[in-house]
Amino acid sequence: LQLYSSSLDGSIKLWDFMDGIPIKTFTVGSKLLALYALASSEDSVFVVIPKSGERDTFQLVSVKLTKAAGQDLEAKELSVVLDGVDASPKRIAFGREGEYVASVKDVNLQVYFFKQKQLNRFSVSAMKTKGGNNHFTCIACHPTEDCIATGHADGKIRLWRNFCHKKEYTFSTLHWHHDTVMDLAFSMEGTSLLSGGVESVLVLWHNESDCQRDFLPRLGSPIEYISMSSDGALCCTLHTDNRITIINSNLRFSKSIQGLIKSTDVKTGLVVDPRTKALVLNGEPGHLQFYCLQSDQQLFSLDIVQRQYIHQAGLNQADLVKVAFSAEGKWLATVEEREEVTDPELQLKLWFYDEETQSFKLNTRINMPHEDHITDMCFRDMDELENDSLILVTAGRDCVFKVWVMVEDTDPEAQQSVSWSCDFVGSYHNYQATNCCFSEDGSLLAVSFEETVTVWDSVTWDLKCTFCHPPGKIRNICFGRLTCSKYLIGATDYGFLCCWNLLSCALEWSAHLNILVLQPDPLSEHIAAVSWLSKESSLFVFKPNEPRPIYIQRNLCKEKIQLAAFVPRDEPETIGSEKYLWLRRSQLFFLTDTQELMTLSTKSLEERLTPSSKQLAVEESLPVTPFSLLLRKHRRQQSQEDIDLGKLVVRNKHEQDSPAVKELLHTPAHVLPSASFLCPIFIDSLLISKESKSAEEVADEVEMESEKTEDDSDEERDVTEMEQEDTSRMELLGEMTCKLSKSQEKELRKIRKMDYSWISPF
Numbered sequence: 001l002q003l004y005s006s007s008l009d010g011s012i013k014l015w016d017f018m019d020g021i022p023i024k025t026f027t028v029g030s031k032l033l034a035l036y037a038l039a040s041s042e043d044s045v046f047v048v049i050p051k052s053g054e055r056d057t058f059q060l061v062s063v064k065l066t067k068a069a070g071q072d073l074e075a076k077e078l079s080v081v082l083d084g085v086d087a088s089p090k091r092i093a094f095g096r097e098g099e100y101v102a103s104v105k106d107v108n109l110q111v112y113f114f115k116q117k118q119l120n121r122f123s124v125s126a127m128k129t130k131g132g133n134n135h136f137t138c139i140a141c142h143p144t145e146d147c148i149a150t151g152h153a154d155g156k157i158r159l160w161r162n163f164c165h166k167k168e169y170t171f172s173t174l175h176w177h178h179d180t181v182m183d184l185a186f187s188m189e190g191t192s193l194l195s196g197g198v199e200s201v202l203v204l205w206h207n208e209s210d211c212q213r214d215f216l217p218r219l220g221s222p223i224e225y226i227s228m229s230s231d232g233a234l235c236c237t238l239h240t241d242n243r244i245t246i247i248n249s250n251l252r253f254s255k256s257i258q259g260l261i262k263s264t265d266v267k268t269g270l271v272v273d274p275r276t277k278a279l280v281l282n283g284e285p286g287h288l289q290f291y292c293l294q295s296d297q298q299l300f301s302l303d304i305v306q307r308q309y310i311h312q313a314g315l316n317q318a319d320l321v322k323v324a325f326s327a328e329g330k331w332l333a334t335v336e337e338r339e340e341v342t343d344p345e346l347q348l349k350l351w352f353y354d355e356e357t358q359s360f361k362l363n364t365r366i367n368m369p370h371e372d373h374i375t376d377m378c379f380r381d382m383d384e385l386e387n388d389s390l391i392l393v394t395a396g397r398d399c400v401f402k403v404w405v406m407v408e409d410t411d412p413e414a415q416q417s418v419s420w421s422c423d424f425v426g427s428y429h430n431y432q433a434t435n436c437c438f439s440e441d442g443s444l445l446a447v448s449f450e451e452t453v454t455v456w457d458s459v460t461w462d463l464k465c466t467f468c469h470p471p472g473k474i475r476n477i478c479f480g481r482l483t484c485s486k487y488l489i490g491a492t493d494y495g496f497l498c499c500w501n502l503l504s505c506a507l508e509w510s511a512h513l514n515i516l517v518l519q520p521d522p523l524s525e526h527i528a529a530v531s532w533l534s535k536e537s538s539l540f541v542f543k544p545n546e547p548r549p550i551y552i553q554r555n556l557c558k559e560k561i562q563l564a565a566f567v568p569r570d571e572p573e574t575i576g577s578e579k580y581l582w583l584r585r586s587q588l589f590f591l592t593d594t595q596e597l598m599t600l601s602t603k604s605l606e607e608r609l610t611p612s613s614k615q616l617a618v619e620e621s622l623p624v625t626p627f628s629l630l631l632r633k634h635r636r637q638q639s640q641e642d643i644d645l646g647k648l649v650v651r652n653k654h655e656q657d658s659p660a661v662k663e664l665l666h667t668p669a670h671v672l673p674s675a676s677f678l679c680p681i682f683i684d685s686l687l688i689s690k691e692s693k694s695a696e697e698v699a700d701e702v703e704m705e706s707e708k709t710e711d712d713s714d715e716e717r718d719v720t721e722m723e724q725e726d727t728s729r730m731e732l733l734g735e736m737t738c739k740l741s742k743s744q745e746k747e748l749r750k751i752r753k754m755d756y757s758w759i760s761p762f
Contacts, residue, residue, distance in 0.1 A: 010028045012025070024065075040097055040098040058086065061080055062079045082119075085105060091105060096142065105136065109121070146164065147160065156175045157174040158174075192205060192207075194235060202223060204216075221284065224240050235247045266562070281323075283298075286318060290302070304336060319338065320335075322335035324378055334348075349362060350404075351363060364420040369394060374394050375434050376395045380442040390405070391442075393447075394436075399433065403422070404420050405423040432450055434474060444456065444458060455502070474492055475516070486503050487499055487508065491518050497529060517529065517562070521582070521585075527541070539556045551579060560592060561591070567589060569585055573602065
């Protein structure tokens with residue numbers, strides 16, 4: 001059993017299952033888009049690569065893996081199997097025992113037979129169909145028979161037979177899906193066929209019959225991939241929302257593996273729940289997901305829209321677009337909207353956290369809070385025990401911002417004692433309101449109106465000042481915190497980052513940066529700014545009172561970073577490097593346009609991988625038992641004793657760096673070169689260089705050095721030299737003697753120089 005992996009840099013790696021390290025690396029020299037390995041072809045793999053000189057055209061290529069010695073090898077023997085294939089792995093499949101390979105693209109099917117070296121091509125463009133789109137979307141091959149199943153964009157499944165003949169081929173049709181068939185998979189025996197699509201239903205077809213089928217509905221989201229286990233007992237489906245579902249062979253649900261739900265579009269931004277410190281963002285359609293970063297699991301999902309979502313293209317359905325939490329997490333504000341031809345349909349909902357049920361309950365629903373889309377909203381971070389201090393502000397494209405406050409509910413039939421209503425409406429020269437935020441103490445409100453930032457008193461709602469330099473629409477604004485609370489930061493779409501002083505009402509400094517994300521740390525003065533330039537994202541961390549950044553990370557990633565959030569740590573982390581001190585109390589997370597969640601870590605790659613690769617298996621994979629706890633405690637005590645006594649274990653460099661030893665220990669026997677080839681290399685690795693000194697020579701040099709000097713200054717220098725020589729001796733012997741003090745070393749020399757010959761007669 002061998003494991004191969006491919007990467008976009010053009011390398012194929014053969015992995016060791018036990019150590020989790022690559023044994024060999026084969027360089028192909030071209031971008032690899034897909035990888036296939038067959039049991040019938042041990043010395044070759046198949047990869048999909050771009051066709052040289054042509055754009056968006058790909059080839060299926062056979063790569064001969066050489067058995068030469070060494071870890072980094074070059075794969076020179078490449079042969080083209082199929083031309084004009086699709087890069088998706090769902091559109092290439094290998095037939096019975098690897099006798100043929102089939103590929104689909106657009107309306108064309110091509111089959112290549114390896115033994116006969118014969119290529120047959122078929123097309124469905126000339127077939128008589130009752131309307132619909134008959135383009136190929138996926139393919140699967142029968143494990144024991146010459147049969148190919150293809151899925152189509154019109155929801156049909158075609159079963160091809162006798163395709164070894166170009167004109168005498170036949171096919172039958174299965175049809176249940178109303179939309180695109182996204183993937184197909186045969187059972188291990190080939191007696192049944194599984195299909196999935198946008199309906200979120202797994203269909204089991206028996207005996208290739210259109211009448212005999214079973215269903216497993218309500219799987220949550222469209223099925224993207226289907227895979228069968230080697231023994232046929234389990235089936236696995238991968239869904240578009242980043243969920244894996246494990247299903248028994250009798251079509252019974254077994255288990256669901258769910259991390260961060262992948263939404264069609266993250267419109268809510270990255271928000272941190274103050275209560276659980278979970279990331280909150282769009283989840284399933286119309287739902288809000290609470291994602292735990294520590295366990296990589298979803299805590300729970302909150303249904304905001306409370307409507308059935310219909311998977312059909314072209315329908316305008318309500319979607320969740322804005323989310324905001326109060327300072328303590330007791331109140332949650334959400335905005336949902338539905339695009340209409342004439343006017344948008346908007347709803348502002350306010351939810352209160354119920355301690356008894358441990359969930360949010362709807363308190364107030366406000367229809368059409370603004371006449372146009374809501375662009376931003378925020379709570380005033382003050383004492384939530386007083387209802388008068390809790391304020392919600394919303395900004396909209398209808399050129400106004402609105403202030404919402406809690407009032408006592410006078411309706412006797414109402415279940416809640418309080419509700420929310422509008423208290424103030426503000427505007428500025430009929431400009432669209434785009435962003436809003438409160439200062440740390442809640443005394444000031446900043447609202448951006450296109451190219452102008454306005455500052456308002458949050459008690460009297462008087463306009464205090466405005467900032468409009470340099471030109472450009474305001475993209476992001478935020479207040480400084482703690483010692484930098486007198487500053488207001490803003491980023492424009494013209495590529496300027498500006499810092500204004502609220503005391504002098506003047507521009508403090510500005511920088512020419514195309515900032516897409518501006519995120520302040522709630523526990524420090526630091527602000528993270530992410531720029532996008534030359535197709536790469538860069539990170540700048542700064543304090544508003546210092547225009548020079550304290551941390552710069554160029555080329556953070558190739559994807560465009562759209563959102564970011566600081567997540568407070570449970571305990572401040574101990575950080576040795578001053579470069580990362582700004583991450584001591586909070587951790588910064590990013591979300592790219594491809595919905596990849598990333599973070600900055602202060603630990604090295606080796607430290608992050610240590611728990612999974614170097615610790616004992618009893619600590620990682622085995623259940624906790626009294627013996628495992630005792631063993632873990634003993635190891636920790638032993639480690640602490642080694643540190644206290646200064647014991648160091650140094651491995652022989654020849655043993656570590658010998659390529660012969662690596663070949664013998666980490667390479668499977670069936671891919672090793674001959675013993676006659678490895679033997680000379682192994683023998684040479686055991687020889688010790690003449691330049692290396694033996695332990696006896698080192699000891700003699702130390703003794704001679706100590707006898708040469710007698711004064712205190714020379715003695716101190718000798719001690720230093722002895723320590724250096726002892727270090728080299730330690731590397732050779734693998735141990736270290738106890739270090740003597742200067743006075744003890746001096747006393748030892750005196751004893752050594754004394755004449756003890758008088759005792760010889762006795």
